[in-house]
Amino acid sequence: MSNQTTEPTLNSAALLLIFLTISCGLFSANVYYIQTLVGEIATDFGHSEGGAGLAVTMTQLSYGLGLLFVVPLLDVVENRRLMLFLAAVALLGLVGAALAPSLWWLFGACFLIGSGSVCVQVLVPYASYLAPRGYEGRVVGIVTGGLMFGIMLARPAASLAASFGGWRSIFFIAAGAIALCMALILRRLPSRQPDVPAKYLSTIRGMLASVRQEPTLRRRLFYQAALFSTFSLFWTVVPLELASADFALGQREIALFALAGAMSVLAAPLGGALADKGHGHLTSGAALFLGIVAFGLTLLPITNQWVGLLVFFIAALLIDLALTVSFVIGQRIIFALGPTRRGSLNGIFMAGFYSAGALGSAVGGLLFAQHGWQPPAVVGIIVLAAALLFWFSDPNNHPKESCA
16 A cells, blocks of 8 residues: 655654664553552452452453454554554553552553554554565564563563652653653654555455454464463463562562563574574464473472572563563564555454463463462463364474475
8 A cells, every 4th residue: 555654753763763663662661560560559449369360361351352442543544643542542641640549540540541442553664654665574673672572571670669768650641641641642753654555444344354254364373372471370370479479579589580581682683583594383382381391390399489589580571471482483474474454463463362361361460369370381381282183283384384
Protein backbone atom coordinates (compact mmCIF):
# COMPACT_ATOMS: atom_id res chain seq x y z
CA MET A 1 0.00 0.00 0.00
CA SER A 2 1.35 3.38 -0.84
CA ASN A 3 1.39 6.12 1.73
CA GLN A 4 2.03 9.80 2.15
CA THR A 5 4.71 10.68 4.68
CA THR A 6 6.12 14.11 5.30
CA GLU A 7 9.86 14.56 5.66
CA PRO A 8 11.30 13.93 9.14
CA THR A 9 11.57 17.09 11.19
CA LEU A 10 14.00 15.84 13.83
CA ASN A 11 17.56 17.10 13.41
CA SER A 12 18.68 13.88 11.76
CA ALA A 13 17.48 10.42 10.83
CA ALA A 14 19.65 9.04 13.65
CA LEU A 15 17.86 11.14 16.25
CA LEU A 16 14.51 10.08 14.84
CA LEU A 17 15.50 6.43 15.11
CA ILE A 18 16.76 6.90 18.68
CA PHE A 19 13.50 8.57 19.68
CA LEU A 20 11.38 5.82 18.12
CA THR A 21 13.50 3.12 19.78
CA ILE A 22 13.26 4.73 23.24
CA SER A 23 9.53 5.31 22.77
CA CYS A 24 9.00 1.64 21.90
CA GLY A 25 10.81 0.68 25.10
CA LEU A 26 8.75 3.05 27.24
CA PHE A 27 5.38 1.95 25.85
CA SER A 28 6.19 -1.77 26.05
CA ALA A 29 7.46 -1.38 29.62
CA ASN A 30 4.08 0.01 30.72
CA VAL A 31 2.56 -3.45 30.38
CA TYR A 32 5.09 -5.10 32.71
CA TYR A 33 5.68 -2.72 35.62
CA ILE A 34 2.79 -4.28 37.51
CA GLN A 35 4.23 -7.82 37.54
CA THR A 36 6.73 -7.38 40.37
CA LEU A 37 4.42 -5.18 42.46
CA VAL A 38 1.59 -7.61 43.14
CA GLY A 39 2.71 -8.39 46.69
CA GLU A 40 2.92 -4.73 47.74
CA ILE A 41 -0.38 -3.90 46.03
CA ALA A 42 -2.13 -6.77 47.83
CA THR A 43 -0.80 -5.54 51.17
CA ASP A 44 -1.71 -1.92 50.46
CA PHE A 45 -5.32 -2.70 49.53
CA GLY A 46 -5.79 -5.57 51.97
CA HIS A 47 -6.54 -8.17 49.29
CA SER A 48 -5.04 -11.56 48.53
CA GLU A 49 -2.09 -11.82 46.19
CA GLY A 50 -4.28 -13.84 43.83
CA GLY A 51 -6.81 -11.01 43.64
CA ALA A 52 -4.16 -8.34 43.20
CA GLY A 53 -2.54 -10.48 40.48
CA LEU A 54 -5.61 -9.90 38.33
CA ALA A 55 -4.24 -6.40 37.71
CA VAL A 56 -1.50 -8.08 35.64
CA THR A 57 -4.16 -10.03 33.77
CA MET A 58 -6.18 -6.88 33.08
CA THR A 59 -3.16 -5.10 31.62
CA GLN A 60 -2.19 -7.96 29.33
CA LEU A 61 -5.77 -8.72 28.29
CA SER A 62 -6.42 -5.13 27.25
CA TYR A 63 -3.11 -5.04 25.41
CA GLY A 64 -4.08 -8.18 23.50
CA LEU A 65 -7.48 -6.71 22.61
CA GLY A 66 -5.78 -3.53 21.47
CA LEU A 67 -3.49 -5.49 19.18
CA LEU A 68 -6.50 -7.11 17.60
CA PHE A 69 -8.89 -4.17 17.32
CA VAL A 70 -6.85 -0.94 17.57
CA VAL A 71 -3.57 -1.56 15.73
CA PRO A 72 -5.38 -2.16 12.38
CA LEU A 73 -6.29 1.55 12.50
CA LEU A 74 -2.68 2.12 11.38
CA ASP A 75 -3.86 1.58 7.79
CA VAL A 76 -7.06 3.56 8.26
CA VAL A 77 -6.24 6.89 9.93
CA GLU A 78 -3.33 9.33 10.04
CA ASN A 79 -0.62 7.62 12.11
CA ARG A 80 0.65 10.49 14.26
CA ARG A 81 -2.88 11.29 15.38
CA LEU A 82 -3.40 7.63 16.27
CA MET A 83 -0.15 7.62 18.30
CA LEU A 84 -1.21 10.70 20.24
CA PHE A 85 -4.61 9.21 21.03
CA LEU A 86 -3.12 5.93 22.27
CA ALA A 87 -0.43 7.74 24.27
CA ALA A 88 -3.13 9.84 25.94
CA VAL A 89 -5.04 6.68 26.91
CA ALA A 90 -1.87 5.15 28.36
CA LEU A 91 -1.08 8.38 30.23
CA LEU A 92 -4.58 8.46 31.74
CA GLY A 93 -4.16 4.86 32.87
CA LEU A 94 -0.73 5.47 34.42
CA VAL A 95 -1.96 8.47 36.39
CA GLY A 96 -5.04 6.48 37.43
CA ALA A 97 -2.86 3.62 38.69
CA ALA A 98 -0.60 5.99 40.61
CA LEU A 99 -3.61 7.54 42.36
CA ALA A 100 -5.79 4.41 42.63
CA PRO A 101 -7.85 4.46 45.88
CA SER A 102 -8.96 0.84 45.52
CA LEU A 103 -8.09 -2.39 43.75
CA TRP A 104 -11.09 -2.08 41.42
CA TRP A 105 -9.93 1.39 40.42
CA LEU A 106 -6.50 -0.08 39.71
CA PHE A 107 -8.07 -2.74 37.48
CA GLY A 108 -9.68 -0.02 35.36
CA ALA A 109 -6.43 1.95 35.20
CA CYS A 110 -4.54 -1.18 34.11
CA PHE A 111 -7.07 -1.74 31.34
CA LEU A 112 -6.31 1.76 30.03
CA ILE A 113 -2.56 1.22 30.37
CA GLY A 114 -2.68 -1.94 28.26
CA SER A 115 -5.03 -0.44 25.67
CA GLY A 116 -2.93 2.68 25.18
CA SER A 117 0.42 0.91 25.21
CA VAL A 118 -0.37 -0.84 21.92
CA CYS A 119 1.03 2.42 20.55
CA VAL A 120 4.30 0.48 20.40
CA GLN A 121 2.84 -1.70 17.64
CA VAL A 122 2.02 1.46 15.69
CA LEU A 123 5.52 2.86 16.17
CA VAL A 124 7.28 -0.22 14.77
CA PRO A 125 5.61 -0.28 11.33
CA TYR A 126 5.66 3.54 11.30
CA ALA A 127 9.45 3.34 11.59
CA SER A 128 9.57 0.98 8.62
CA TYR A 129 7.61 3.48 6.51
CA LEU A 130 10.13 6.22 7.34
CA ALA A 131 13.17 4.04 6.68
CA PRO A 132 15.14 4.54 3.45
CA ARG A 133 14.50 1.89 0.82
CA GLY A 134 16.65 -1.15 1.50
CA TYR A 135 17.06 -0.34 5.21
CA GLU A 136 13.58 -1.24 6.43
CA GLY A 137 14.69 -4.49 8.06
CA ARG A 138 17.55 -2.89 9.97
CA VAL A 139 15.37 -0.06 11.23
CA VAL A 140 12.62 -2.42 12.38
CA GLY A 141 15.25 -4.58 14.08
CA ILE A 142 16.57 -1.60 16.04
CA VAL A 143 13.18 -0.34 17.24
CA THR A 144 12.10 -3.89 18.08
CA GLY A 145 15.24 -4.13 20.22
CA GLY A 146 13.91 -1.13 22.14
CA LEU A 147 10.60 -2.94 22.58
CA MET A 148 12.30 -6.03 24.00
CA PHE A 149 14.52 -4.02 26.33
CA GLY A 150 11.41 -2.26 27.64
CA ILE A 151 9.80 -5.61 28.41
CA MET A 152 12.85 -6.99 30.17
CA LEU A 153 13.85 -3.85 32.10
CA ALA A 154 10.33 -2.96 33.28
CA ARG A 155 10.34 -5.42 36.18
CA PRO A 156 13.67 -4.37 37.73
CA ALA A 157 12.78 -0.70 37.19
CA ALA A 158 9.45 -1.15 38.98
CA SER A 159 11.04 -3.05 41.86
CA LEU A 160 13.80 -0.47 42.25
CA ALA A 161 11.33 2.42 42.22
CA ALA A 162 9.12 0.63 44.75
CA SER A 163 12.08 0.15 47.09
CA PHE A 164 12.51 3.92 47.31
CA GLY A 165 9.02 5.38 46.87
CA GLY A 166 6.47 2.57 47.12
CA TRP A 167 4.66 0.72 44.36
CA ARG A 168 2.89 3.83 43.04
CA SER A 169 6.14 5.66 42.24
CA ILE A 170 6.89 3.80 39.00
CA PHE A 171 3.52 4.85 37.59
CA PHE A 172 4.23 8.51 38.30
CA ILE A 173 7.63 8.17 36.61
CA ALA A 174 6.14 6.35 33.61
CA ALA A 175 3.40 8.96 33.27
CA GLY A 176 6.04 11.69 33.04
CA ALA A 177 7.95 9.74 30.40
CA ILE A 178 4.84 9.16 28.27
CA ALA A 179 3.86 12.83 28.57
CA LEU A 180 7.29 13.77 27.21
CA CYS A 181 6.85 11.26 24.38
CA MET A 182 3.51 12.83 23.51
CA ALA A 183 5.09 16.29 23.29
CA LEU A 184 7.84 15.04 20.98
CA ILE A 185 5.40 13.04 18.83
CA LEU A 186 3.27 16.15 18.39
CA ARG A 187 6.11 18.57 17.69
CA ARG A 188 8.75 16.48 15.95
CA LEU A 189 7.43 13.35 14.28
CA PRO A 190 6.40 13.61 10.63
CA SER A 191 2.82 12.73 9.79
CA ARG A 192 1.93 9.65 7.79
CA GLN A 193 -1.40 9.47 6.01
CA PRO A 194 -2.37 6.19 4.29
CA ASP A 195 -2.70 6.98 0.59
CA VAL A 196 -5.49 4.47 0.12
CA PRO A 197 -7.01 3.91 3.58
CA ALA A 198 -8.06 0.34 4.21
CA LYS A 199 -11.56 -0.49 5.40
CA TYR A 200 -11.42 -1.26 9.10
CA LEU A 201 -13.95 -4.12 9.17
CA SER A 202 -12.36 -5.74 6.12
CA THR A 203 -8.98 -5.64 7.83
CA ILE A 204 -10.38 -7.28 10.97
CA ARG A 205 -12.07 -10.01 8.96
CA GLY A 206 -8.84 -10.60 7.05
CA MET A 207 -6.90 -11.03 10.28
CA LEU A 208 -9.33 -13.62 11.60
CA ALA A 209 -9.41 -15.41 8.25
CA SER A 210 -5.63 -15.75 8.34
CA VAL A 211 -5.88 -18.13 11.30
CA ARG A 212 -8.07 -20.48 9.25
CA GLN A 213 -6.03 -20.17 6.07
CA GLU A 214 -2.48 -20.39 7.39
CA PRO A 215 -1.51 -23.61 9.22
CA THR A 216 1.99 -22.25 9.82
CA LEU A 217 0.48 -19.23 11.57
CA ARG A 218 -1.57 -21.51 13.81
CA ARG A 219 1.47 -23.58 14.69
CA ARG A 220 3.65 -20.56 15.49
CA LEU A 221 0.83 -19.05 17.51
CA PHE A 222 0.52 -22.24 19.58
CA TYR A 223 4.26 -22.34 20.31
CA GLN A 224 4.42 -18.68 21.28
CA ALA A 225 1.21 -18.80 23.31
CA ALA A 226 2.67 -21.66 25.37
CA LEU A 227 5.92 -19.81 25.95
CA PHE A 228 4.36 -16.43 26.68
CA SER A 229 1.69 -17.78 29.02
CA THR A 230 4.33 -19.61 31.07
CA PHE A 231 6.65 -16.58 30.91
CA SER A 232 3.85 -14.42 32.31
CA LEU A 233 3.00 -17.04 34.92
CA PHE A 234 6.65 -17.19 36.00
CA TRP A 235 7.15 -13.44 36.30
CA THR A 236 3.84 -12.92 38.08
CA VAL A 237 4.66 -15.53 40.71
CA VAL A 238 8.44 -15.47 41.13
CA PRO A 239 8.56 -12.00 42.82
CA LEU A 240 6.04 -13.33 45.36
CA GLU A 241 8.18 -16.42 45.95
CA LEU A 242 11.36 -14.37 46.34
CA ALA A 243 9.64 -12.07 48.83
CA SER A 244 8.29 -15.02 50.84
CA ALA A 245 9.90 -16.46 53.96
CA ASP A 246 11.91 -18.94 51.84
CA PHE A 247 14.07 -16.13 50.39
CA ALA A 248 12.91 -12.91 52.14
CA LEU A 249 14.23 -10.62 49.41
CA GLY A 250 13.35 -6.94 49.33
CA GLN A 251 12.34 -4.96 46.25
CA ARG A 252 15.93 -3.92 45.50
CA GLU A 253 17.15 -7.50 45.52
CA ILE A 254 14.19 -8.57 43.37
CA ALA A 255 15.07 -5.76 40.95
CA LEU A 256 18.60 -7.13 40.58
CA PHE A 257 17.20 -10.62 40.07
CA ALA A 258 14.85 -9.39 37.35
CA LEU A 259 17.80 -7.92 35.44
CA ALA A 260 18.50 -11.53 34.41
CA GLY A 261 15.71 -11.20 31.89
CA ALA A 262 17.33 -8.25 30.14
CA MET A 263 20.32 -10.43 29.26
CA SER A 264 18.14 -12.61 27.05
CA VAL A 265 17.60 -9.72 24.62
CA LEU A 266 21.16 -10.31 23.46
CA ALA A 267 19.99 -13.64 22.03
CA ALA A 268 17.56 -11.99 19.59
CA PRO A 269 20.13 -11.74 16.74
CA LEU A 270 20.97 -15.41 17.29
CA GLY A 271 17.34 -16.37 16.81
CA GLY A 272 17.16 -14.34 13.60
CA ALA A 273 20.37 -15.89 12.27
CA LEU A 274 19.13 -19.41 12.96
CA ALA A 275 15.85 -18.65 11.20
CA ASP A 276 17.73 -17.21 8.21
CA LYS A 277 19.65 -20.49 7.94
CA GLY A 278 16.46 -22.55 7.98
CA HIS A 279 16.80 -23.81 11.58
CA GLY A 280 13.66 -22.15 12.89
CA HIS A 281 11.80 -25.41 13.44
CA LEU A 282 14.58 -27.11 15.42
CA THR A 283 15.27 -23.99 17.49
CA SER A 284 11.58 -23.66 18.35
CA GLY A 285 11.59 -27.17 19.80
CA ALA A 286 14.75 -26.36 21.75
CA ALA A 287 13.07 -23.22 23.17
CA LEU A 288 10.09 -25.23 24.42
CA PHE A 289 12.43 -27.79 25.98
CA LEU A 290 14.44 -25.06 27.72
CA GLY A 291 11.22 -23.75 29.26
CA ILE A 292 10.40 -27.20 30.66
CA VAL A 293 13.91 -27.51 32.08
CA ALA A 294 13.60 -24.07 33.69
CA PHE A 295 10.41 -24.91 35.58
CA GLY A 296 11.76 -28.35 36.44
CA LEU A 297 14.84 -26.85 38.07
CA THR A 298 12.70 -24.80 40.45
CA LEU A 299 11.03 -27.98 41.74
CA LEU A 300 14.29 -29.59 42.88
CA PRO A 301 14.37 -30.22 46.66
CA ILE A 302 17.07 -27.66 47.50
CA THR A 303 17.40 -26.54 51.12
CA ASN A 304 20.26 -24.04 50.83
CA GLN A 305 18.84 -20.56 50.26
CA TRP A 306 21.67 -19.30 48.08
CA VAL A 307 21.70 -22.40 45.90
CA GLY A 308 17.94 -22.10 45.55
CA LEU A 309 18.28 -18.46 44.51
CA LEU A 310 20.87 -19.43 41.91
CA VAL A 311 18.52 -22.09 40.54
CA PHE A 312 15.71 -19.54 40.19
CA PHE A 313 18.14 -17.15 38.48
CA ILE A 314 19.08 -19.82 35.93
CA ALA A 315 15.40 -20.67 35.43
CA ALA A 316 14.56 -17.01 34.78
CA LEU A 317 17.36 -16.72 32.26
CA LEU A 318 16.28 -19.90 30.42
CA ILE A 319 12.61 -18.87 30.28
CA ASP A 320 13.41 -15.39 28.98
CA LEU A 321 15.93 -16.78 26.50
CA ALA A 322 13.38 -19.29 25.17
CA LEU A 323 10.72 -16.61 24.77
CA THR A 324 13.04 -14.13 23.02
CA VAL A 325 14.46 -16.61 20.51
CA SER A 326 11.05 -18.08 19.72
CA PHE A 327 9.54 -14.61 19.26
CA VAL A 328 12.19 -13.54 16.74
CA ILE A 329 11.89 -16.81 14.81
CA GLY A 330 8.10 -16.67 14.87
CA GLN A 331 7.96 -13.15 13.44
CA ARG A 332 10.52 -14.03 10.77
CA ILE A 333 8.49 -17.05 9.66
CA ILE A 334 5.15 -15.23 9.76
CA PHE A 335 6.45 -12.25 7.78
CA ALA A 336 7.52 -14.70 5.07
CA LEU A 337 3.94 -15.98 4.73
CA GLY A 338 2.71 -12.81 3.05
CA PRO A 339 4.91 -9.71 2.60
CA THR A 340 1.82 -7.65 1.74
CA ARG A 341 -0.07 -8.84 4.83
CA ARG A 342 2.59 -8.46 7.50
CA GLY A 343 0.53 -6.06 9.57
CA SER A 344 -2.54 -8.27 9.85
CA LEU A 345 -0.54 -11.48 10.29
CA ASN A 346 1.59 -9.95 13.03
CA GLY A 347 -1.47 -8.44 14.68
CA ILE A 348 -3.33 -11.72 15.05
CA PHE A 349 -0.10 -13.49 16.09
CA MET A 350 0.66 -11.03 18.89
CA ALA A 351 -2.95 -10.65 20.01
CA GLY A 352 -3.22 -14.41 20.37
CA PHE A 353 -0.16 -14.99 22.48
CA TYR A 354 -0.67 -11.87 24.61
CA SER A 355 -4.13 -13.14 25.50
CA ALA A 356 -2.51 -16.41 26.53
CA GLY A 357 -0.12 -14.38 28.67
CA ALA A 358 -3.03 -12.76 30.46
CA LEU A 359 -4.42 -16.20 31.26
CA GLY A 360 -1.02 -17.38 32.49
CA SER A 361 -0.72 -14.43 34.86
CA ALA A 362 -4.19 -15.03 36.29
CA VAL A 363 -3.67 -18.76 36.81
CA GLY A 364 -0.22 -18.26 38.33
CA GLY A 365 -1.34 -15.61 40.79
CA LEU A 366 -4.38 -17.54 41.95
CA LEU A 367 -2.50 -20.84 42.35
CA PHE A 368 0.35 -19.24 44.27
CA ALA A 369 -2.03 -17.47 46.64
CA GLN A 370 -3.61 -20.81 47.56
CA HIS A 371 -0.79 -23.34 47.27
CA GLY A 372 2.60 -21.65 46.89
CA TRP A 373 5.20 -22.10 44.16
CA GLN A 374 4.93 -25.76 43.16
CA PRO A 375 1.48 -25.84 41.49
CA PRO A 376 2.24 -22.88 39.14
CA ALA A 377 5.54 -24.51 38.20
CA VAL A 378 3.78 -27.81 37.42
CA VAL A 379 1.25 -25.95 35.25
CA GLY A 380 4.14 -24.34 33.38
CA ILE A 381 5.67 -27.74 32.68
CA ILE A 382 2.35 -29.20 31.50
CA VAL A 383 1.66 -26.31 29.10
CA LEU A 384 5.15 -26.40 27.58
CA ALA A 385 5.11 -30.20 27.36
CA ALA A 386 1.85 -30.05 25.41
CA ALA A 387 3.39 -27.53 23.01
CA LEU A 388 6.48 -29.71 22.62
CA LEU A 389 4.32 -32.72 21.78
CA PHE A 390 2.60 -30.57 19.16
CA TRP A 391 6.03 -29.62 17.82
CA PHE A 392 6.92 -33.32 17.46
CA SER A 393 3.83 -33.78 15.30
CA ASP A 394 5.60 -31.71 12.64
CA PRO A 395 9.21 -32.95 12.70
CA ASN A 396 10.16 -31.48 9.32
CA ASN A 397 10.56 -27.84 8.38
CA HIS A 398 7.73 -26.35 6.36
CA PRO A 399 8.93 -24.89 3.07
CA LYS A 400 7.73 -21.50 4.26
CA GLU A 401 9.66 -21.88 7.50
CA SER A 402 12.87 -22.85 5.79
CA CYS A 403 12.81 -19.67 3.77
CA ALA A 404 12.32 -17.59 6.88
